[in-house]
Amino acid sequence: xxxxxxxxxxxxxxxxxxxxxxxxxxxxxxxxxxxxxxxxxxxxxxxxxxxxxxxxxxxxxxxxxxxxxxxxxxxxxxxxxxxxxxxxxxxxxxxxxxxxxxxxxxxxxxxxxxxxxxxxxxxxxxxxxxxxxxxxxxxxxxxxxxxxxxxxxxxxxxxxxxxxxxxxxxxxxxxxxxxxxxxxxxxxxxxxxxxxxxxxxxxxxxxxxxxxxxxxxxxxxxxxxxxxxxxxxxxxxxxxxxxxxxxxxxxxxxxxxxxxxxxxxxxxxxxxxxxxxxxxxxxxxxxxxxxxxxxxxxxxxxxxxxxxxxxxxxxxxxxxxxxxxxxxxxxxxxxxxxxxxx
Amino acid sequence: xxxxxxxxxxxxxxxxxxxxxxxxxxxxxxxxxxxxxxxxxxxxxxxxxxxxxxxxxxxxxxxxxxxxxxxxxxxxxxxxxxxxxxxxxxxxxxxxxxxxxxxxxxxxxxxxxxxxxxxxxxxxxxxxxxxxxxxxxxxxxxxxxxxxxxxxxxxxxxxxxxxxxxxxxxxxxxxxxxxxxxxxxxxxxxxxxxxxxxxxxxxxxxxxxxxxxxxxxxxxxxxxxxxxxxxxxxxxxxxxxxxxxxxxxxxxxxxxxxxxxxxxxxxxxxxxxxxxxxxxxxxxxxxxxxxxxxx
Numbered sequence: 208x209x210x211x212x213x214x215x216x217x218x219x220x221x222x223x224x225x226x227x228x229x230x231x232x233x234x235x236x237x238x239x240x241x242x243x244x245x246x247x248x249x250x251x252x253x254x255x256x257x258x259x260x261x262x263x264x265x266x267x268x269x270x271x272x273x274x275x276x277x278x279x280x281x282x283x284x285x286x287x288x289x290x291x292x293x294x295x296x297x298x299x300x301x302x303x304x305x306x307x308x309x310x311x312x313x314x315x316x317x318x319x320x321x322x323x324x325x326x327x328x329x330x331x332x333x334x335x336x337x338x339x340x341x342x343x344x345x346x347x348x349x350x351x352x353x354x355x356x357x358x359x360x361x362x363x364x365x366x367x368x369x370x371x372x373x374x375x376x377x378x379x380x381x382x383x384x385x386x387x388x389x390x391x392x393x394x395x396x397x398x399x400x401x402x403x404x405x406x407x408x409x410x411x412x413x414x415x416x417x418x419x420x421x422x423x424x425x426x427x428x429x430x431x432x433x434x435x436x437x438x439x440x441x442x443x444x445x446x447x448x449x450x451x452x453x454x455x456x457x458x459x460x461x462x463x464x465x466x467x468x469x470x471x472x473x474x475x476x477x478x479x480x481x482x483x484x485x486x487x488x489x490x491x492x493x494x495x496x497x498x499x500x501x502x503x504x505x506x507x508x509x510x511x512x513x514x515x516x517x518x519x520x521x522x523x524x525x526x527x528x529x530x531x532x533x534x535x536x537x538x539x540x541x542x543x544x545x546x547x548x549x
Numbered sequence: 550x551x552x553x554x555x556x557x558x559x560x561x562x563x564x565x566x567x568x569x570x571x572x573x574x575x576x577x578x579x580x581x582x583x584x585x586x587x588x589x590x591x592x593x594x595x596x597x598x599x600x601x602x603x604x605x606x607x608x609x610x611x612x613x614x615x616x617x618x619x620x621x622x623x624x625x626x627x628x629x630x631x632x633x634x635x636x637x638x639x640x641x642x643x644x645x646x647x648x649x650x651x652x653x654x655x656x657x658x659x660x661x662x663x664x665x666x667x668x669x670x671x672x673x674x675x676x677x678x679x680x681x682x683x684x685x686x687x688x689x690x691x692x693x694x695x696x697x698x699x700x701x702x703x704x705x706x707x708x709x710x711x712x713x714x715x716x717x718x719x720x721x722x723x724x725x726x727x728x729x730x731x732x733x734x735x736x737x738x739x740x741x742x743x744x745x746x747x748x749x750x751x752x753x754x755x756x757x758x759x760x761x762x763x764x765x766x767x768x769x770x771x772x773x774x775x776x777x778x779x780x781x782x783x784x785x786x787x788x789x790x791x792x793x794x795x796x797x798x799x800x801x802x803x804x805x806x807x808x809x810x811x812x813x814x815x816x817x818x819x820x821x822x823x824x825x826x827x828x829x830x831x832x833x834x835x836x837x838x839x840x841x842x843x844x
Contacts, residue, residue, distance in 0.1 A: 233820045268651050321833050325591050325648060325790075329782050330831050333824045336779070340821040456777060461656060468653050505667030505771070512660030520639070523646055 220536035231381055235374045243373050245446070249486045250380040251438065256466035256478030257387040258434035263464070264473030265400060266389075266427035269324070272331030272457035273315075275338050276306040276432045280439025281449055285356055286348050288368075295369045295440050303436045309334075310432025311425070317426045323410070332457055339455035349449070356447040369444040370534030376445050383437055384479070390434070391475055399426055407473070425530075469518055471525030480527050488514055551563065555812075558690045564805055565693055569701035571804015573762050575797040576704040577777065578784035579711065580755030586791030587748040593655035594767055596777025597662040598753055602628055602760025603769040604670055610677045610764070617677055617761045618703055623725070625707070625757035632753025636746040639641045659774065666742075666771035676768035699761045707758040708797055715726040715793070724748050767771070779821075783827045789840025798838060802826070 213221060222324070231250075235243055256502040262268045283305050284298035313334055317327050320370025343351040364371030373380065394400045402423045443449055455460065460521050492510050496502045522529065582593045592598075602624050606617040635658070643651050684695035713801060715721040727734040727744050734741055763769075780803070788799025803823050810822040 224684050263649060269652070271652075302623050320832050320835060322831055326786065326831060326835055328648070328652075329786060330828065332779065332782070333827050333831070336824050337821065337828070340817065340824075343817060457779070464649075465653075468649060472647075472649060505664035506662035509661050509668065510577065512657045512664065515657035515660065516639075516654065519650060519657060520642070523650055 208422060217536055220534075221459075223524055223536065224532065228385070235377055240373065243377055245486060245490055247377050248381055249482045250377070250384045251441065252462065252466045252486060253479045253483035254380060254384045254387050254441075255435060255463045256470070256482055257384070257391055258407075258431050258438065259463050260467045260472065260474075260478050261391060261394065261434065262427050264467060264477070265395065265407065266403040266424055267410075268424060269328040270331045270431070270460075271328045271457070271464070272333075272335035272460050273431075273435055273463045274455050274457070275309065275331070275335040276435035277439040277442060277447075277459065277463070278338060278342070278451075278454040279306045279309060279388070280436030281443035282342065282354065282439075282455060283436075284347050284440045285354055285449060286444040289356060290347075293368055296367065299437055299440050302440055303433045306436035306439075307429050307433045310428045314428035315424050318421050332460070333457065334461060335455050335457065339451050342451035342455065345451075351451060354449045356444065358447050378409040380441055380445075383441065386481070387396070387434060388475065394430070396474065399423060404473075465515070466467055467525075469515070469525055471527030474525070474527045474531075475534075476531070477525050477527040480530065481525065484526060528546045560809070560812070562690055562693070563808050564844070566697055567805045567808025568801055569693075569804075570766060570808070572701040572704040572708075572797070573759055573766070573800075574671070574780060574784055574804050575800020576708055576762070577756050577759035578781045578788070578796040578800050579708055579793060580759070581781045581784045582788070582791055582793060583711070583755065584749055584752035585785070586793075588640070588644070588745045590638070590651050591655075591782075592660035592749075592752065592785055593652055593748045593778060594662060594774075595752075595756060595781045596779070597659045597774035598628065598631070598668060599756040599760040599763070599777050600769055600771060600774045601662060602633075602757045603764045604666060604675070606764040607675050607677055610679075612642070616679060617680075617764050618699055621703055621707065621758045621761040624761040625754040628757030629750040629754040631750075633750035635665055635753075635755045636749035637742070640749065641742050641745060658770040659778070663771050663774045666774075670771065672770060672772070674768040674770050679765060682765075694766075696765050700766035703710040703762050704759065707755070707762075708793075710795065711755065714751075720744075720747065783823050785819040786837055787830050789837025791803050792837065792839040795837050795839030796802065801835040802838075 231246075234246060248492060255273065258276075259270065262270050266425050280299075280302040283302040284295045287293040287298040287301065288295060313331065317323075317330055322330055342348065359370075361371045364375040366375060366379075369376075402413070402418050403426075405416065405418055406420050406423060410420055442454075465485050466481030467478040468481065469484055470479065471477030473505045487510055489507065492507045492514075496506055496510075518526070577595070577599055581592055584590060584592050584595075605624055605627065606620055609615040609620050610617060639654060639658070640651075643654055681695050681698065681699070686693045686695060686698060715725060723734070723739050724744050724747065726737075727739060727741055727748075731741065734744075784799040784803050785796050786799075787802060788795030788797070803826070806822050806826065807819040810819040814822070
């Protein structure tokens with residue numbers, strides 16, 4: 208198992224990865240509450256980015272509606288917990304099932320009818336908007352007034368019910384992120400992963416080689432939507448409140464994809480590096496503006512937008528591909544997303 | 550809740566008002582369609598650019614009493630310059646890049662616009678109250694807002710000017726040549742990058758005119774930008790991405806259905822109905838009502 212996982216990975220890359228993981232594991236011992244909250248947000252986006260990356264980075268299908276799967280995961284487990292007292296870990300399979308079913312419907316409709324590219328992206332937005340307005344009127348889970356989980360001041364951690372202090376949530380999301388990383392690592396080098404890359408690079412060519420593109424695009428959306436649902440479970444139990452206007456809003460979907468695009472679409476480390484950069488940037492800007500005394504609403508986001516603009520313009524393939532060359536940890540599979548400009 | 554037992558005149562009044570608003574939406578969507586049809590880039594900052602025009606119209610009206618209908622042409626010119634500059638400096642290098650990369654670029658632009666407007670104008674809704682804001686025309690039993698009639702008429706004029714440009718002006722025809730055959734256009738010596746910039750400028754001019762007109766009939770907040778972008782997507786995909794008549798027809802259709810849905814179901818359900826139309830169109834006629842099948 209270990210041997211297969213490490214096959215073809217340079218030794219110092221493994222060492223660097225182990226160091227990063229070790230740093231993240233011991234972080235709560237040194238981090239204050241603020242830093243811990245920031246780290247949780249970073250890992251949350253690293254996880255959702257990794258899940259989105261399966262669809263876009265591996266199979267080339269641009270989804271701008273991943274907030275849908277987060278929201279479905281969140282609402283499913285929250286409703287089971289509040290209405291029936293069913294814990295999040297038992298609710299999670301249900302959440303994944305509903306998310307996957309929704310992904311299956313979208314994928315089936317879109318890929319059957321040959322909807323791709325920009326059209327597919329806008330279809331995914333449409334379904335997320337649909338859910339947003341639908342949940343606004345869904346009074347069983349609070350409608351537009353919001354849905355709340357009971358909150359108390361916790362002195363001990365109840366992992367089974369995901370009730371507890373920030374450090375527990377930190378380790379939960381760290382574990383999820385690590386599992387997602389390993390899963391993507393395995394997927395990338397599997398038969399399915401190579402088929403996905405063939406579809407991403409040239410769908411017609413892939414089909415002419417005998418790849419059943421419909422089926423493999425379906426696998427991509429099923430796996431990606433299923434992976435995204437647990438992020439929703441985490442979201443619901445960590446924040447304890449859900450509003451359709453926020454949970455399903457297009458900005459939520461965009462937040463999910465910022466990390467992997469800035470980090471490097473189609474790479475394993477892109478979503479993680481991207482989440483650190485994006486969240487770190489937002490926090491640093493906030494600090495700087497507060498310190499400088501210029502802090503009208505919107506100022507932070509203007510600079511944030513400017514930074515995004517600069518990064519996309521000077522690093523077309525994201526931060527990770529050049530960084531990996533710098534660290535000399537790039538492999539053949541990592542480089543496939545980084546082809547020369549035509 | 551309206552309930553289905555209202556007199557017929559009310560339905561007709563609402564339908565006409567929706568149709569007229571839809572013409573303005575159509576003009577906005579026309580800009581998106583022209584840009585996509587030629588440059589093959591989806592302008593994810595389209596609605597945000599329109600809110601710039603709306604705020605400019607409001608400022609000009611509030612400070613100098615200039616009527617938004619007259620300001621339509623100067624504001625179209627201002628947005629043209631903005632669009633031209635955007636294409637020349639930022640978007641041209643992205644022409645050959647993948648869609649998600651273009652999306653990211655325009656998203657960054659959109660974030661800057663929304664929050665720049667937020668800093669400049671604050672989060673409160675603003676609108677123009679012209680001297681004729683409460684005038685109306687009576688057509689038999691029907692009562693039509695004068696503002697909406699002027700707005701619809703102005704939108705038709707602006708769209709007609711654009712149609713004529715593409716049909717008769719040599720540059721308009723050169724732009725169509727670029728859209729039809731990019732390589733061919735390069736071979737016969739057209740300056741494609743400049744033509745792309747002109748096209749993006751024209752698309753932006755459409756939102757300039759549309760925003761100026763729309764400031765008369767809708768109030769604006771900075772956060773409306775993304776909503777208008779989505780609306781423009783819904784319209785052009787319904788009408789046919791890249792088709793000019795499709796964009797106008799789509800605008801009318803969406804304007805009509807939104808107005809009727811608001812009356813028949815509820816105001817919050819109106820965007821749900823237009824998204825339902827979008828989903829149906831994408832599934833059964835992805836090229837849109839007027840569009841040609843894309844390869």
